[in-house]
Amino acid sequence: MEEYPLYGGAITTVLPHDVIDVSKIRQIPDTQEVFLIQTPSEDANLDISIIIDLLEMVPGWKDEAIGEHLKDLVEPQDIEWGPKLVFEQENLVSYLLSTHKDTPQGQYQILMSVNILRFSNIETDILITSNIPLKTPVKENEKNSYVEEQLQLIKLVSENIKIKDYGLFGI
Template identity: 30%
Template structure:
């Protein structure tokens, strides 16, 4: 899988993702606080969004809050967290170390009677000085009425997420003013 650098929010943030990912803003309007990418041959999506910092001081609890909020927004009938870990930023820049959560949500899409099983990968970069939580999420539909993801695509998506998280760098903190 080939990766390429993408500029987010006018270049204030950069990260690397699969070169096959499509910038959704080329297809439709995306809210100003979001950057959205999709794979051309699946329902996998990557979203980076700038959110107001949640009140939880504990970074893992804040990350769980964002996961629960996403479950609510997705109208998930159930959700479960598999793991929560911190990945140290050892690059020497000022980008906060992300807290990474992996979980599952069961979601009924498009009024379907069958639940979709969605693997959620979530990384939260807490920019405390600017009162911001930068949230990078990936939605990987594992089982849907239309399609089940194969092991190769699943592993590629996970690698893409890991590359995006490890390479995400905040260049201009004035973005958060």
């Protein structure tokens, strides 16, 4: 893991040293930073994505905020289980949910780790989403070391976000 500049260095976090910055491959919206972590599999459908998105703060907290932000991420009828609270800190909350993706290679379960980091002083929610594709589905309360490892990674990314330049927010 190493410190990585986001949004031109206005924000930093830690990311794995071998992460792929998707903005070097295709255009990404100005409010987002998107990264890929390639898995050892030759199946690109199993690559993990991390999306960091600057969003206007929504009213409420925890269940209300996650519900509001999920509307933009996944259709309610596509959620197989969750959102389930994973951890909570002062201004950071993390949820896990399951959805799926159909591909020519078959159906994949997609575990979405959705973390909300709130900055009320700038009326901004930083949404950190990780999509963890799995060929072999896991149940809601099932322990899986690979999934646990990925959840620890996204927790580290979320906990290490630091705003270095508030000018990004017009302050």
